[in-house]
Amino acid sequence: MEIDIDKYDKESLEFIYSEAVNHLSKTFESFRSITNKSYLAIGVYFSVISYCITEILDMVYKKNDFLFYEIILSMLVSSFFIFKNLLPVLMTMPGCKPERLIDEYYEKGKIRDNQLKNYYKQRLIDLNFGIEYNVKEIMKRSKRLRTSVFLALALIVLSFFIYVIGDSII
Secondary structure (H helix, E strand, O other): OOOOHHHOOHHHHHHHHHHHHHHHHHHHHHHHHHHHHHHHHHHHHHHHHHHHHHHHHHOOOOHHHHHHHHHHHHHHHHHHHHHHHHOOOOOOOOOOOHHHHOOHHHHOOOOOOOHHHHHHHHHHHHHHHHHHHHHHHHHHHHHHHHHHHHHHHHHHHHHHHHHHHHHHHO
16 A cells, blocks of 8 residues: 555545544454354354253163264364364554654654654554455454354254154164
């Protein structure tokens, strides 16, 4: 991203900067939302697994515990797909360390014109990079969540189908 700061006045740069910071903050909200949904999905998966294990233990030596084994397997496979969403991930955060803003060029007093505009330029470039990076991470996490939930539902339906077909044959 290249910015010609001479084409913008201070107020325009302030507006662009505030919008970029707002957008970056929204990426954090999306990130948290996907992570929370991932935890919820894992909770549901393991609740189903716990229920199936209880049923298997209650029905020891009965022929219809095969369904519960299939469901446990489908929940474990679905958990595998979503597991990476539960791990920490690097995200670009709003704000900037002062050391990033303090520039030797200004420290030596070589130039004072457009100093604020140059700071805005640098921050806008940083924010643009951060937003693009965060959106890529959000898209990956969102895809893993969708895949996991779809897989869980599809495998449960398949398990019931196999169970019904197997029961009608016997």
